[in-house]
Amino acid sequence: MSDVLAITDHRRGELRDVSYEIITAGRDLADETGGDLHLAVISGTVDEFAEKLDREGVDAIHTVDYGEEFNHGVYTQTITQLYDELAPQYVLAPNSVNGLDYAPAVANELDLPIVTDAVGLETDGDTLGVTREMFGGKVETATELEGDAVVTIRSAEWPAAEGTGDATIEAFDVEIDEDALGSTVTGFEEVGGGDVDISEADVLVSVGRGIEEEDNIPIIEELADALDATISSSRPIVDNGWLPKNRQVGQSGKVVTPDVYIAIGISGAVQHVAGMKGSDTIVAINTDPNAPIMDIADYAIHDDLFDVIPALTEEFQ
Amino acid sequence: MMKILVTVKEVATVEDEFEIEGTSIADQYLGSDLNEWDDYAVEEAVQLQEAGLADEVVTVTIGPEDCEQTIRQALAKGADRAIRVWDDALEDVDVLDVGAKTDILGAVVEAEDPDLVLTGVQSGDDSWGATGVALAEDLGFEWAAVVNHLEHDLEDGVASVRRELEGGVEELTDVGLPAVLTIQTGINEPRYASLRGIRQAQRKPLDVQGLDDLGVDAAAVEGAVTLTDMYEPESESDVTVWEGGAEDAAGQLAELLREKGVAP
Ligand SMILES: Cc1cc2nc3c(=O)[nH]c(=O)nc-3n(C[C@H](O)[C@H](O)[C@H](O)COP(=O)(O)OP(=O)(O)OC[C@H]3O[C@@H](n4cnc5c(N)ncnc54)[C@H](O)[C@@H]3O)c2cc1C
Numbered sequence: 174m175s176d177v178l179a180i181t182d183h184r185r186g187e188l189r190d191v192s193y194e195i196i197t198a199g200r201d202l203a204d205e206t207g208g209d210l211h212l213a214v215i216s217g218t219v220d221e222f223a224e225k226l227d228r229e230g231v232d233a234i235h236t237v238d239y240g241e242e243f244n245h246g247v248y249t250q251t252i253t254q255l256y257d258e259l260a261p262q263y264v265l266a267p268n269s270v271n272g273l274d275y276a277p278a279v280a281n282e283l284d285l286p287i288v289t290d291a292v293g294l295e296t297d298g299d300t301l302g303v304t305r306e307m308f309g310g311k312v313e314t315a316t317e318l319e320g321d322a323v324v325t326i327r328s329a330e331w332p333a334a335e336g337t338g339d340a341t342i343e344a345f346d347v348e349i350d351e352d353a354l355g356s357t358v359t360g361f362e363e364v365g366g367g368d369v370d371i372s373e374a375d376v377l378v379s380v381g382r383g384i385e386e387e388d389n390i391p392i393i394e395e396l397a398d399a400l401d402a403t404i405s406s407s408r409p410i411v412d413n414g415w416l417p418k419n420r421q422v423g424q425s426g427k428v429v430t431p432d433v434y435i436a437i438g439i440s441g442a443v444q445h446v447a448g449m450k451g452s453d454t455i456v457a458i459n460t461d462p463n464a465p466i467m468d469i470a471d472y473a474i475h476d477d478l479f480d481v482i483p484a485l486t487e488e489f490q
Numbered sequence: 491m492m493k494i495l496v497t498v499k500e501v502a503t504v505e506d507e508f509e510i511e512g513t514s515i516a517d518q519y520l521g522s523d524l525n526e527w528d529d530y531a532v533e534e535a536v537q538l539q540e541a542g543l544a545d546e547v548v549t550v551t552i553g554p555e556d557c558e559q560t561i562r563q564a565l566a567k568g569a570d571r572a573i574r575v576w577d578d579a580l581e582d583v584d585v586l587d588v589g590a591k592t593d594i595l596g597a598v599v600e601a602e603d604p605d606l607v608l609t610g611v612q613s614g615d616d617s618w619g620a621t622g623v624a625l626a627e628d629l630g631f632e633w634a635a636v637v638n639h640l641e642h643d644l645e646d647g648v649a650s651v652r653r654e655l656e657g658g659v660e661e662l663t664d665v666g667l668p669a670v671l672t673i674q675t676g677i678n679e680p681r682y683a684s685l686r687g688i689r690q691a692q693r694k695p696l697d698v699q700g701l702d703d704l705g706v707d708a709a710a711v712e713g714a715v716t717l718t719d720m721y722e723p724e725s726e727s728d729v730t731v732w733e734g735g736a737e738d739a740a741g742q743l744a745e746l747l748r749e750k751g752v753a754p
Contacts, residue, residue, distance in 0.1 A: 245635075274623060277621070278626070281628050285621055290617060290618075305617075306723070308615055309617075312504075312722060325620075355669075356633075358662065359662050400752075400754075409674065423731065424657075425654050427658065428657070462506070464506075468723060469727055472731075473731045473732070474743065475731060484737045484740035485740040487743060489744065
């Protein structure tokens with residue numbers, strides 16, 4: 174009752190980075206509970222995945238060779254059966270779009286509490302402490318719960334596990350009730366293509382909801398022209414149809430690493446930051462000195478973009 | 491014809507400058523709003539009704555009387571009637587966790603018996619992002635998380651959706667009904683309520699139910715998760731703040747861009 178079961182993530186033949194990060198998070202917890210770290214690899218080329226996942230700190234890897242791609246029903250059935258077999262204290266899953274498609278179902282089926290999007294974890298063996306954000310990252314909270322739990326972890330918060338391990342790799346004998354699989358994946362589509370690739374730009378002038386109206390977008394365009402830079406944006410600008418999808422930076426858009434990223438009226442929600450935190454120099458222009466973007470910015474202007482941007486454009490005309 | 495239930499939450503919003511008192515933000519810095527994701531869920535339901543695929547759209551909200559204004563917003567946008575669940579037992583609950591919400595909403599779904607439940611992907615304040623899927627599992631419904639497109643035909647009891655994965659990849663999935671879909675922003679363009687809609691909303695039924703009415707045990711809503719601390723996150727960078735007004739600051743930024751050789 175002190176083991177940790179961590180679920181790995183892959184898509185279209187590739188393990189996702191969070192699969193190595195969850196090893197680190199799981200190992201840290203298992204060290205505190207004094208238990209073993211088990212990994213589950215479900216669907217796809219599981220043997221190949223298992224070999225890659227056999228890194229330092231992993232005690233056992235359970236493979237389930239069933240289907241190619243993610244199906245939440247298969248995941249939910251497999252994880253609940255693994256839970257019954259292994260009786261772990263904590264089940265860790267990635268807080269990815271797919272993680273959020275099965276982890277709540279697993280918790281509910283097993284009658285366990287769930288805490289999502291953890292950025293920090295600690296346990297004394299009885300009480301689990303989970304650090305998470307609220308209000309789009311404006312505050313952090315400490316939460317606690319007793320006993321067994323399901324936790325999803327935020328990506329890029331724990332370092333990836335390294336080295337080579339000596340885990341036992343074993344096929345888990347799962348029984349999938351096919352009649353209970355009520356959804357079918359019929360395909361994938363890449364969106365956000367087109368003539369511009371914002372990930373190639375040296376300077377990005379990136380606009381967020383602070384711009385207020387579509388009619389105000391030209392002041393950003395004028396700045397981009399003056400700087401010979403490329404325009405990108407946060408999600409709401411694309412959701413509103415003010416800029417095309419290929420301009421969106423973030424988790425569901427593009428990952429960019431320009432020399433300079435100028436965030437204009439962007440709060441810095443985690444899903445946005447995931448796409449731009451690797452930029453060389455980050456400049457934030459925001460009226461809110463407490464906006465989360467300030468935590469990763471190198472330079473900041475705490476002022477109204479409608480005053481700052483025209484003045485900046487003028488500098489280059 | 492289908493009946494659609496939409497979960498609608500009034501979320502807390504925080505002012506730019508705020509103070510923390512204990513484990514919450516001091517009242518005077520808090521505002522409230524219709525959860526951004528739920529706005530899209532309401533719109534999707536109303537559009538399904540306008541397309542002739544649904545004959546009733548019902549909203550359900552867990553919250554005190556204060557949030558009726560937010561509920562009326564959803565009614566003004568076209569929902570037919572609303573249910574609000576509140577109880578003295580909920581008054582003292584510090585964190586209404588996923589399990590507690592699932593119990594309450596599950597009881598409402600059982601009473602209403604909809605074909606389709608739409609929730610937001612997450613709420614903007616506590617961002618659990620888990621209630622819709624937990625609810626589906628609890629009810630024995632099918633589900634799909636982070637849906638950014640729904641085909642408006644729903645033939646043969648199947649909903650064809652797109653799930654928005656990371657990195658600009660969308661997954662095409664067929665989901666059997668009844669189902670819970672968690673709705674992502676951008677799936678549609680939420681309307682502004684018309685004046686007529688706002689007037690009509692005042693007369694639409696808004697039914698208030700307690701835990702007893704729903705047959706939910708008060709102990710079940712206490713939840714497993716407790717909040718022990720709240721604080722402002724530590725900065726990861728050493729940020730240089732340019733002061734002296736917009737023009738001066740713009741001048742400093744221009745200088746930096748020139749220094750880096752990225753501007754003319
Ligand atoms: C599954 C999922 C995937 C997501 N994927 C992405 C993604 O890929 N990319 C993405 O960006 N988001 C994504 N999001 C959404 C994300 O959570 C945020 O909602 C979004 O990033 C907020 O955009 P914003 O910063 O422009 O708007 P807001 O958070 O509303 O911030 C606006 C900012 O503008 C400032 N402001 C207002 N007026 C002015 C002014 N006059 N001058 C200067 N500043 C001003 C405000 O202080 C505020 O900080 C995703 C969410 C989910 C749940």
